[in-house]
Amino acid sequence: MDIVKIGFLGIAAVLLTIQIKQSRPEFGFYIILGTSLCILTMVLSYFYNISSVLESFYGYLGEYKSYLNLLLKVIGVTYICEFCANLCKDAGYGSIAGQIELSGKLSVLMMGLPILLTLLETLKGYGG
Amino acid sequence: MSIGIIFKIAAVGILVTILGQVLKHSGREEHAFLLGLAGLVIVMSWVVPYIYELFETIQTLFSL
Numbered sequence: 001m002d003i004v005k006i007g008f009l010g011i012a013a014v015l016l017t018i019q020i021k022q023s024r025p026e027f028g029f030y031i032i033l034g035t036s037l038c039i040l041t042m043v044l045s046y047f048y049n050i051s052s053v054l055e056s057f058y059g060y061l062g063e064y065k066s067y068l069n070l071l072l073k074v075i076g077v078t079y080i081c082e083f084c085a086n087l088c089k090d091a092g093y094g095s096i097a098g099q100i101e102l103s104g105k106l107s108v109l110m111m112g113l114p115i116l117l118t119l120l121e122t123l124k125g126y127g128g
Numbered sequence: 129m130s131i132g133i134i135f136k137i138a139a140v141g142i143l144v145t146i147l148g149q150v151l152k153h154s155g156r157e158e159h160a161f162l163l164g165l166a167g168l169v170i171v172m173s174w175v176v177p178y179i180y181e182l183f184e185t186i187q188t189l190f191s192l
Contacts, residue, residue, distance in 0.1 A: 016135075019138075023148075027171070028141075034134045037179065040182060051190075072189075075190060076190025
C-alpha cells in the first residue's frame with residue numbers, strides 16, 4: 001500500500017525535523033525538502049498510468065485533441081507551483097509563496113484563454 | 129530516489145550540530161560557521177540532482 005508508506009514517511013520526516021530544528025533551523029528545511037521530493041517522485045508514478053489512460057481517450061475526442069494536452073499542461077503547472085509554494089511557506093516565507101502561486105494562476109489563465117475564445121465563437125455560431 | 133536521502137540529510141544535520149557545539153565551546157566560532165556551510169554544500173549536492181530530475185520528469189510527463 002503506497003499511501004501508508006507516504007504517510008509514515010511524512011511523519012518520520014516531521015519528527016526528525018522537530019529534533020533538528022532547535023539547534024540547526026536550516027537543516028530542518030533540508031529534511032522537509034528531501035521528504036517532499038521523495039513523496040512527489042512516488043506520486044509521479046501514478047501520473048504515468050493516468051496519462052496513459054488519458055491517451056486511450058484520444059480516440060473519442062474528435063477535433064478537441066489539443067484540449068487534452070492543455071489539461072495535462074495545466075496539471076503540470078499547478079503541480080510545480082504547489083510544490084514550490086508550500087515549501088516556501090514551510091520555510092516561513094509566505095510572500096515568495098504568494099508570488100509563485102500568483103504566477104501559477106496567471107500562467108494557467110493564459111493557457112485557458114484560447115478555449116474561452118473558441119467557446120464564445122461556438123456560442124455566437126449557435127446564436128445566429 | 130530512495131527514502132534514504134532523508135535520513136542521510138538528518139545524519140548530516142546531527143553531525144554538523146554536534147561538531148558545531150564542540151567547536152563553539154572550544155572557542156573556534158568561525159570554524160563552526162564553516163562547518164555549517166560545509167554541511168549546506170553536502171546536502172545541496174545530494175538534493176539538487178533530485179530536484180532537477182523531478183522537474184525534468186514533470187516537463188516530459190506533462191509535455192510542458
